[in-house]
Amino acid sequence: MHQKVMAAGARIQENSLLARIARWVLKSPNVAMVIGKTIHLSGVSKEDFLKDRYWVEHELCHIQQYKDNGLFRFLGKYLIESCRNGYYNNKFEAEARRVGREQAGLAPESKTTRS
């Protein structure tokens, strides 16, 4: 997976303060968050993050969203979406979950809830 991260022009920042704040806000034991082309990690090592194919693909999708929209436009749109629909139903998160599952070869979300 590291190759793919490098090919996307992304870099990984471990023990990120930003990700630590996000962890606290989301009340999550571990967080990966993308700002521009940097994947900020907290509560998870780069090594363990890279082992999780779905997780990496999900964050790479966010990097693509930044590329498509531009840094500040994406942050603005993401914030508006989050305020309107919440974190989970935010369309950028929904897309990253769908693309992440596709790329990692997992079944679509709706089908797995019943298994």
Ligand SMILES: [Zn+2]
């Ligand atoms: Zn996401």
